[in-house]
Every structure is written in structure tokens, then in C-alpha cells.
Amino acid sequence: MDKFLLHQQVVKRLAEDLLQAEQAVRAAYETATHEENIAENKYDTLGLEAAYLATGLVRRTEAIRLALADWRKFRPHPYDARKGVQLGALVCLMDSGGQRQYLFLGPDGGSMKLDIGTQLVQVISSEAPLGWAMLGKFEGDEVSIEIGPLQKRFEVLRVH
Structure with missing residues (x-):
């Protein structure tokens, strides 16, 4: 992508x-x-x-x-595996139910969903709770956020 x-x-x-x-x-x-x-x-x-x-x-x-x-x-940079997820990263996450989602981490104000071929990509800010939680993470890491009383966990499958 x-x-x-x-x-x-x-x-x-x-x-x-x-x-x-x-x-x-x-x-x-x-x-x-x-x-x-x-x-x-x-x-x-x-x-x-x-x-x-x-x-x-x-x-x-x-x-x-x-x-x-x-x-x-803003100019998205290629993924640097030494730094982990940074602004401009395209991240594939998998939740505990095995559902995958693609997230594009960008500046504030761009929250939207984009259809790229057959793939849906959610654009989020690094200020969003999930965006903030992903910063500095690497492939294979776990990301967790609280949504009300629930704790949602995701695995970072791929970063581009």
C-alpha cells in the first residue's frame, strides 16, 4: 500500500x-x-x-x-525499524478476535476512513489514544488502550 x-x-x-x-x-x-x-x-x-x-x-x-x-x-517517511512506529507509519493491527485493521498515523485533523482498492484504512492522529499507544512500538509488540471500562489489546503485525 x-x-x-x-x-x-x-x-x-x-x-x-x-x-x-x-x-x-x-x-x-x-x-x-x-x-x-x-x-x-x-x-x-x-x-x-x-x-x-x-x-x-x-x-x-x-x-x-x-x-x-x-x-x-507533512511528508510520510519510510518506516525505520530502529525507531518503531512514528508519524507517517502505516500499521496493520490485529485484535484479540483475529480482526485486522490498517491505520495510517498522521497529523491532527485527518481522522477519516479511506478505501484503497479492497482495503479500508483508518487515518488517525498521533494524539488519538490508539495513535499515542502505537508510537514507538515494533512489529510483534502489543498495544493496549482503555475504552470506557474495557481494555482493548492489539498486536502490531506489520509497519510500513
Whole structure:
């Protein structure tokens, strides 16, 4: 599996998300400022609600913009077996039930699932609990995280 292709797909998806978020901001702003939505009484809150929505969408748009900038600067490096799992690693984990999953460890803000041929790859941040737990691990190591009252364990099968 090509990590550079994964990287390109994350950047493309974030750019698409940014475009959609910007369009949503414009629509919410237009609704909030449209003359038909001027409040006529204290119960007429459509304009106010649209303004709140626009404010939240602006924050979301800025978060996507920052994530996109980080992902554009990010360059995944080849796996270094002396360092173990690092940012940019593509990791195959197996849980206690024998289920395998592929994880691509990247900068913050790129959490998404990508279909690569017949393989599903989960993109996660090193700040995510599982991402943090994988840092520095090697093939054959065990990774464990707590999910509520449960302890989930995984084996690192392969790292690319």
C-alpha cells in the first residue's frame, strides 16, 4: 500500500471538506442577514439561530483549514525499524478476535476512513489514544488502550 497515495487522498478529502464548509458558512450567513429573517418579536429566532450556526461553521472551517495546512506540509517517511512506529507509519493491527485493521498515523485533523482498492484504512492522529499507544512500538509488540471500562489489546503485525 502506498503511503504517499494515502497522503494525497487525505489532502484531497480535507480540501473537499473545506470547500463544503465554506459554502455552508456562506449559506448560513445569507440566512442570518436576509431581510426576511429580521426578528419581528422575541419568538422569531431564525436569523439568530442562523447567526449561531454561521459562527460554529466558521470555527469548523478554520479547523479544517489548519488541518489541511498541516497535512500539506507533512511528508510520510519510510518506516525505520530502529525507531518503531512514528508519524507517517502505516500499521496493520490485529485484535484479540483475529480482526485486522490498517491505520495510517498522521497529523491532527485527518481522522477519516479511506478505501484503497479492497482495503479500508483508518487515518488517525498521533494524539488519538490508539495513535499515542502505537508510537514507538515494533512489529510483534502489543498495544493496549482503555475504552470506557474495557481494555482493548492489539498486536502490531506489520509497519510500513
